[in-house]
Amino acid sequence: MDNTRYASLSEAARVASTRCDSWCFAMSDESYNIEGLQGTAQIHDEENPTDEDSFYMVSPAGAIGFSENGETIEWLFLPLNHTENLPLKINAEKQANFCAKCGSRIVSGARFCGTCGIRLY
Secondary structure (H helix, E strand, O other), X not given: OOOOOEOOHHXXXXXXXXXXXXXXXXXXXXXXXXXXXXXHHHHHHHHOOOOOXXXXXXXXXXXXXEEOOOOEOEEEXXXXXXXXXXXXXXXXXOOOOEOOOOOOEOXXXXXEOOOOOOEOO
16 A cells, blocks of 8 residues: 555545545444545545644555554545555555655656666665
């Protein structure tokens, strides 16, 4: 699973909408289409901004999870008819999002910076 972290539910919803087009809320039977999810996310972000230790994640199939502590994931929005096995813990291996040498964004899983070529780990 990609460990990209999103500071807001709106950011996560934009990414999830490229992977799926309908979701159900994990704790009820409410369902959302792309517009409904994005509208809900915008309202949620205005009323409940995340703190510096919290973030959202998006699964390969488009599920949206929230981590308050950087260790566990609470899955909030699940793709309708999902069959994906969703982890409850975040992969302990952390990767930088930006190159320490040139500041360019790093592709997840890359061993070298695509801009300056420095070895990342």
